[in-house]
Structures are given as C-alpha cells and as structure tokens.
Amino acid sequence: MSWNENQSIRVAILDLYEGFENQGMRCLREILNQFADFHHLNIHKDEFDVRLKNEVPGLDYDIYISSGGPGSPLESEGSDWERVYFNWLDRVQEYNRSDAHIIKKQVFFICHSFQLACRQLKVGNVTQRKSTSFGVFPVHYLPGAESEPVFAGLKDPFYAVDSRDYQVIQPDHNKITEMGGQILAIEKARPHVPYERAMMALRFNENMIGTQFHPEADAIGMSLHLQTPEKKKTVVDNYGLEKWQNMIGNLNDPDKIMHTYAHILPNFLNESIAKMQPVEI
Numbered sequence: 001m002s003w004n005e006n007q008s009i010r011v012a013i014l015d016l017y018e019g020f021e022n023q024g025m026r027c028l029r030e031i032l033n034q035f036a037d038f039h040h041l042n043i044h045k046d047e048f049d050v051r052l053k054n055e056v057p058g059l060d061y062d063i064y065i066s067s068g069g070p071g072s073p074l075e076s077e078g079s080d081w082e083r084v085y086f087n088w089l090d091r092v093q094e095y096n097r098s099d100a101h102i103i104k105k106q107v108f109f110i111c112h113s114f115q116l117a118c119r120q121l122k123v124g125n126v127t128q129r130k131s132t133s134f135g136v137f138p139v140h141y142l143p144g145a146e147s148e149p150v151f152a153g154l155k156d157p158f159y160a161v162d163s164r165d166y167q168v169i170q171p172d173h174n175k176i177t178e179m180g181g182q183i184l185a186i187e188k189a190r191p192h193v194p195y196e197r198a199m200m201a202l203r204f205n206e207n208m209i210g211t212q213f214h215p216e217a218d219a220i221g222m223s224l225h226l227q228t229p230e231k232k233k234t235v236v237d238n239y240g241l242e243k244w245q246n247m248i249g250n251l252n253d254p255d256k257i258m259h260t261y262a263h264i265l266p267n268f269l270n271e272s273i274a275k276m277q278p279v280e281i
Helices: 024-039 080-097 112-121 173-179 219-226 229-239 241-251 257-261 264-275
Strands: 008-015 042-049 063-066 106-110 125-141 158-169 182-187 199-205 208-211
Touching: 008 024, 024 042, 024 219, 024 264, 063 264, 080 112, 106 112, 106 264, 112 125, 112 158, 112 199, 112 208, 125 199, 125 229, 125 241, 158 199, 158 257, 173 182, 173 199, 219 229, 219 241, 219 257, 229 241, 257 264
Parallel strands: 008 042, 008 063, 063 106, 106 208
Antiparallel strands: 125 158, 125 182, 182 199, 199 208
C-alpha cells in the first residue's frame, strides 16, 4: 500500500449503540488505531451518536463504518433518528452514483446497521428470531464469495461473534443483482429446525458491504470482559454455564475469532484505501 504520509484518511464511525454499554465501539477504535500504526497512516476518525443525538457525518469522509446496536431494527421505523440515518445513506448513494465523483465513499454496516440497511434497501425480509443467537458460530461462504477481497485469508467456514434477536432472511435476489450486489455468506445449517438460514454477509454494491455478525469483536478483550463476575453471571443466568464456557474456549482459539478480527475489517480498510488511489493514465 502506498499513501502520501501528508494525506489524512478520514473515517466516520456511526454509533448506533444508543448509549448502552458495549464492546463494539472500543473494538472499532482499536482496529483503526492498529491499522494506522501498522501501515504508518494518518487516519482521522470521528464518531457520531446517531440514535441519541441524531448525529450523522457529512460527505467529507472517505470511509464510513456503521456499528451494531441494541433493540429492534423494526420498531425504529419512522423515528427521527432513523430518518436522519437513512437520509445520510441516500446522500452517500447519490454521491457514489455520480460520474463526477471518481473516488467513491466506502461503507461497512455491522449487525443492527446491516439489518436497517437491508430493510431500507428492500433486499431481504427483517424478522425477529424464534430465539436469540448469542455466541461464536461458523459462517459459511456462498459460491463466488471466495473472490471477495474483504474475505481474503479467511477459511470456509470462518467463525464470528453473533449477538442478535433479529435476522435478514428471504433475500430478493433480483434486487440484489440489480444493485450490483452479492450474498457472500449465510449462517450455519440447522437441519433439526424448519427455519430459513439468515444472510450473514452481503455486498450491497461495489462500495457498500455489511455483515450481520460482529467482525470487530476482539477475542482477547471480549474474553476478559466475559470473565468479569458481573458479565459471567449475566451470560450464565440467560444462556447457561455451558454456553459461557464454549464462548471462552472459542474466543481463545487463534483459528476462530482472532482470525476473523485480523482479516475482515483490515481487508475492508485496505480495499477502501486502494480505491482512493489516483489512477495513472
């Protein structure tokens, strides 16, 4: 990667956590800091509190990362903050569609943001799950996903942290194709239940991609967090001791969450910055 060290890469983080305690924002900050240090880049990042303050970034950023968050991606329909958020999304898409803008804005949606984007763009049906998906689970490629740059270096399946009560199912394949998109991955097979498998990763178009899992999850930090007495009690009370023990084991496995953390968002940043390089004619 070559980048003029005097240039600053501007990254906007859209915070959808609504003030709730979370690990996601810490992880996103650390990924950006680690990426900047490793590549000797000047990354300027700002955070925007979407749900509490109706804050969204302008179009003066190069890269946008929209976080996960609590609650229902359905019940917020028509809310003030959601209107502001979708207005931001419309403006980014309009900017990218213009031939006058050679360098496009790059966007990554995570979990709650992914579900909102899928609902707004009508690429799938957002529904409540029969039960909460919480833990570390395998994510399976669909044909063609092996050529997705953001997945470079990952195995099939790879493992991801999942924490959601909702899901995106029943994809509109015609709409996705029309947008220039591709479904990249789906959740693990559950042959013992008659439920459709959810989309877990989708490239919406050349410049927008998202995952329904948490690629930012930091295995070491999350393991320490889950081992605090308060968090351990919460998990055990809600999901049982075996679930807690499995999560700790999976988080400490270098071939699982550590591997996903080290690839997906760093790959996205690499690809985004590569697209920002001027083309020599």
